[in-house]
Ligand SMILES: Nc1ncnc2c1ncn2[C@@H]1O[C@H](COP(=O)(O)OP(=O)(O)OP(=O)(O)O)[C@@H](O)[C@H]1O
Ligand SMILES: Nc1ncnc2c1ncn2[C@@H]1O[C@H](COP(=O)(O)OP(=O)(O)OP(=O)(O)O)[C@@H](O)[C@H]1O
Ligand SMILES: [Mg+2]
């Protein structure tokens with residue numbers, strides 16, 4: 061991509077100070093998002109995806125969480141150096157987030173209208189408070205934008221009275237109300253059936269395209285990422301281990317971890333369920349030296365246990381952090397992962 | 404001999420509030436509204452459907468947490484809600500459940516040993532509880548060192564494995580798996596699923612497997628029922644289901660599955676664009692509950708709720724398209 065990135069996460073280190081030591085979670089994370097780009101972020105549970113995004117939004121739980129290195133540039137400005145008033149501006153109009161669970165994101169004891177009014181008020185130009193009628197009208201337009209029928213009635217409803225798909229769309233509407241430049245969606249639609257999930261994600265695509273909004277999509281569904289993103293970042297134990305244009309990553313991935321992850325996806329065409337990648341993610345209290353994947357890697361070499369591999373270009377636009385590809389531009393090395401055929 | 408487990412016109416309604424100021428009429432959610440199916444011994448029967456379609460409610464009714472509003476549930480021809488309010492212990496131990504959220508179903512203040520001992524105390528007369536607990540851990544491939552760990556020390560996948568071990572403690576014959584891996588990533592999911600498949604072979608277990616993930620379902624279940632708003636719309640053998648889906652909702656569902664390879668892309672039915680809104684379960688429209696989103700809706704669909712029709716060989720579908728052709 062050409063031009064300046066909208067978001068640039070550079071060598072980000074985050075640790076959580078807990079009883080007994082420091083959990084060194086993020087270990088030099090690098091992510092770039094360009095205006096209008098759709099980026100997928102995938103990786104095992106606990107890899108640090110949400111932590112990375114919380115750092116971007118500046119909502120890590122302090123003082124337990126500590127950013128020990130790196131910078132996060134949004135539109136060229138370092139978020140980590142911002143004062144609260146600048147941050148407020150960024151969180152409202154710059155970056156919006158859709159949270160993992162729509163049932164949690166919406167408060168069950170307030171009506172949709174009550175919850176929306178806060179967002180709508182906030183998203184308007186500062187200076188004056190909107191009248192009740194203006195808030196109502198703005199809320200209705202916002203709901204119409206996400207193709208929700210009968211928005212007038214919806215405003216008086218409680219979340220329990222709505223379907224999961226409707227709740228999810230209300231969350232999207234609220235996130236987009238402020239016209240952000242970047243939308244972060246953490247597992248959107250995972251609790252929806254695939255027909256509604258498809259509808260919600262298509263809608264997100266349309267809105268995002270219309271306004272050239274960039275999006276970071278975090279999900280465990282590798283199928284969704286394949287269909288909906290331009291570029292994918294693969295995260296393992298606090299490191300980005302690979303990133304590539306989506307079509308490239310799915311046709312030809314380099315990192316043994318990415319290959320293991322892909323092999324573990326159950327296929328619609330059958331063939332059984334993979335045993336997954338043997339072993340478990342290392343504890344962050346005492347992460348392994350060198351490559352954090354080395355204890356589980358079937359292709360581990362001497363160097364992997366001592367030195368940390370840096371991200372480097374393996375083919376144009378395709379980066380991998382692995383010593384199997386020392387000079388870049390190398391032939392892909394296929395790691396054979398076991399797939400047992402149960403079922 | 405009848406079926407291993409049979410649901411006959413099962414209904415479960417919840418009253419969630421009242422409407423109106425003078426005449427207070429109850430607001431009812433028809434969570435499960437006339438569901439029938441059978442589960443054979445040793446099989447994995449899949450239950451798929453949109454969030455809120457009533458899958459968990461069926462699960463909770465089978466384990467006895469809810470009393471059905473109407474209909475019956477037979478287990479080995481025995482009515483699970485026959486006489487008496489409480490289910491006999493001998494029957495209760497036969498049916499176990501593994502919940503979706505591995506974290507919240509384990510008591511955070513108890514060690515794994517205590518968690519596993521509890522069902523053993525209730526259901527077994529065995530004197531040597533520790534040996535039993537160690538055997539359970541072995542069964543699910545966890546080393547004895549886990550005896551004295553607390554749930555917070557375990558990963559999400561390991562918590563789910565403990566929940567499976569706990570379900571096995573009473574030597575059940577049926578285990579309900581309510582989205583056992585949907586909170587986990589694919590790699591951890593693979594381990595758990597293969598563990599479940601191995602246990603099924605070794606212990607001759609029957610599974611009622613609830614999930615959103617059709618690609619996963621394809622690889623584990625032998626038959627599948629598709630639910631939509633409290634009702635079943637199609638039941639078929641797994642291969643039949645993927646090669647000859649009949650209900651318009653099923654076709655839409657299959658064509659919307661996000662996949663990771665071109666080969667799978669070609670195996671999907673022609674894309675049916677999904678539109679419209681799933682009605683709120685409080686306001687289910689008359690007629691077929693799918694008619695507002697159905698690309699093949701006819702006039703009758705707005706008025707009359709279709710009945711289940713058989714298409715032969717264990718394949719049934721609830722849709723007017725097929726009623727007419729008979
Ligand atoms: N407040 C906290 N205190 C201590 N550790 C934390 C805290 N928040 C997160 N962690 C740890 O940081 C690691 C990364 O967590 P994070 O939520 O970012 O993972 P994730 O990639 O989003 O996972 P998932 O796919 O499950 O959402 C985990 O090991 C988690 O336990
Ligand atoms: N105890 C309850 N009281 C009131 N309503 C309930 C109760 N339990 C479930 N419901 C409602 O019944 C319907 C079916 O819920 P259920 O949990 O069975 O769905 P599900 O198919 O398991 O969904 P998911 O895929 O999200 O787990 C929903 O509309 C839900 O809101
Ligand atoms: Mg997360």
Ligand SMILES: [Mg+2]
Nearest residue numbers: 458459460581
């Ligand atoms: Mg459920």
